[in-house]
Amino acid sequence: MCFRAMPTYKLYYFNRTAVGEGIHLLLGYGDQEFEECRLKKEDWPALKPLMPFGQVPVLEIDGKQYAQSTAIARYLGRKYGLAGKDIEEDFQIDQIIEFYNDIRNRASATFHETDKNIKARIQEDNEKNHYPFMLKRLDEIITKNYGHMALGKLTWADFVFAGMYDCLKLLLHISDLDKKYPSFKKLQEKVLTIPEVKAFREKNP
Amino acid sequence: MCFRAMPTYKLYYFNRTAVGEGIHLLLGYGDQEFEECRLKKEDWPALKPLMPFGQVPVLEIDGKQYAQSTAIARYLGRKYGLAGKDIEEDFQIDQIIEFYNDIRNRASATFHETDKNIKARIQEDNEKNHYPFMLKRLDEIITKNYGHMALGKLTWADFVFAGMYDCLKLLLHISDLDKKYPSFKKLQEKVLTIPEVKAFREKNP
Numbered sequence: 001m002c003f004r005a006m007p008t009y010k011l012y013y014f015n016r017t018a019v020g021e022g023i024h025l026l027l028g029y030g031d032q033e034f035e036e037c038r039l040k041k042e043d044w045p046a047l048k049p050l051m052p053f054g055q056v057p058v059l060e061i062d063g064k065q066y067a068q069s070t071a072i073a074r075y076l077g078r079k080y081g082l083a084g085k086d087i088e089e090d091f092q093i094d095q096i097i098e099f100y101n102d103i104r105n106r107a108s109a110t111f112h113e114t115d116k117n118i119k120a121r122i123q124e125d126n127e128k129n130h131y132p133f134m135l136k137r138l139d140e141i142i143t144k145n146y147g148h149m150a151l152g153k154l155t156w157a158d159f160v161f162a163g164m165y166d167c168l169k170l171l172l173h174i175s176d177l178d179k180k181y182p183s184f185k186k187l188q189e190k191v192l193t194i195p196e197v198k199a200f201r202e203k204n205p
Numbered sequence: 206m207c208f209r210a211m212p213t214y215k216l217y218y219f220n221r222t223a224v225g226e227g228i229h230l231l232l233g234y235g236d237q238e239f240e241e242c243r244l245k246k247e248d249w250p251a252l253k254p255l256m257p258f259g260q261v262p263v264l265e266i267d268g269k270q271y272a273q274s275t276a277i278a279r280y281l282g283r284k285y286g287l288a289g290k291d292i293e294e295d296f297q298i299d300q301i302i303e304f305y306n307d308i309r310n311r312a313s314a315t316f317h318e319t320d321k322n323i324k325a326r327i328q329e330d331n332e333k334n335h336y337p338f339m340l341k342r343l344d345e346i347i348t349k350n351y352g353h354m355a356l357g358k359l360t361w362a363d364f365v366f367a368g369m370y371d372c373l374k375l376l377l378h379i380s381d382l383d384k385k386y387p388s389f390k391k392l393q394e395k396v397l398t399i400p401e402v403k404a405f406r407e408k409n410p
Contacts, residue, residue: 053304054338071299078292087283094276099258105310118323133259
C-alpha cells in the first residue's frame with residue numbers, strides 16, 4: 001500500500017493584504033492548508049536574494065517556489081477549476097486581468113511617488129485623462145459579465161480583483177469609488193461571501 | 206462536402222515595433238496570413254473607444270477582438286504549440302513573463318516621464334537600486350534555461366522578449382546592455398533566425 005503525503009504549502013508575503021490577498025482567497029476557496037510566512041521589513045534585505053525574482057508574494061509547494069502574483073493566481077485558478085474551458089475562454093480571463101493590472105500599476109506608481117508636487121500633478125492627469133475611461137470600461141465589462149470579470153461566471157480573475165479591491169481604492173484615491181462604479185464593490189462582496197472563502201476568512205481574520 | 210473558409214486575421218497597432226512586435230513574430234512563426242492595420246496618431250482619438258480597453262495592439266480573428274499584448278502572445282503561443290505541457294510548465298512561462306513585464310513597465314514609466322529633472326532622479330534610482338538586480342537575475346534565468354526564458358526550450362515568452370528587445374534597450378537607457386547581459390541579445394538572435402520567423406521578416410521588413 002502506498003501513502004502519499006499531503007503537499008506542504010507556504011505563502012511568503014509582507015504583513016499586508018495588497019496583491020497577496022487574491023492568493024489567500026484562492027487558497028481558502030481550494031480549502032488548502034498552508035503556512036503563513038509574514039515577512040518583517042527588517043528581514044527583507046536578507047531574504048530578497050533568495051526569492052526567484054527578489055519579490056513576494058511567493059507560494060512554496062513542497063519546496064518548489066511559485067512567484068509573481070498573477071501567475072500564481074492563474075495557476076491556482078486552473079488547479080481549482082476556476083479557468084476557462086479552452087484557450088479562447090482563458091484568453092478572456094487573461095485580457096481583463098492584464099487591463100486590471102494596467103490600472104493597478106498606474107495607481108500604484110502614483111501612490112508611491114515621494115515628491116508631493118509631482119504626485120499631485122500625476123494624480124490630476126490620471127483623474128482627467130486615464131481613470132474615467134479605464135474605470136468606466138472595467139465597470140461596463142463586469143456589469144456585462146453578470147458581475148464577474150470574464151465569461152459571465154466565477155473565475156480566478158474575480159479573486160484577484162476582490163482581494164486587491166480595498167488596497168486599490170487606497171491607491172486610486174478617488175472619492176466615492178463604490179458609488180461611481182457599483183459593480184466593483186458588488187464583485188468583491190460576491191467573492192467574499194462564497195461559503196468556502198467566508199469560512200476561510202473567519203478562521204484567518 | 207463542406208468548405209471552411211480560412212479565418213481572417215487583422216492586427217491593429219501603431220507604426221512602431223514595441224509590444225506589438227512579439228505578436229508579429231508569433232504570427233510569422235505560425236505562418237498566419239494577416240492584415241496589418243497601422244494606426245495613424247491623428248485617427249487614434251476616434252478609434253480608442255472602439256478597442257476593448259482603449260488600447261492597442263488588438264488582434265482581430267474573424268471579427269472577434271483579442272486585446273492586451275501578453276494575453277494575445279499567450280493565446281497564440283498555446284495555439285502554435287509554444288506553451289507548457291501542463292499547468293506547472295505554463296506557470297514557469299507566466300512567472301518569467303510577469304517579471305519581464307515588471308522590468309518593462311519600470312523602464313517605460315521612466316522613459317515617458319516628461320520632467321527632465323524627475324526623469325534623471327528616477328533613472329538614477331533605477332540604475333542604483335533596481336536594474337542591476339533585476340537584469341542580472343533575468344540574465345541568469347535565461348542562461349540557466351539554455352538561452353530561453355523558461356523550460357529550457359522555445360516558448361512564446363521568447364517571442365515576447367525578442368520582439369521587444371530593441372525597444373527595451375531604448376527604454377532602459379543603459380550603456381552596453383548587450384555586453385553586460387549577453388544572454389539578451391543571443392535570445393533575440395535565436396528567435397529572429399528561426400526559419401519561419403526569418404522568412405516572415407524578409408517578406409515584411
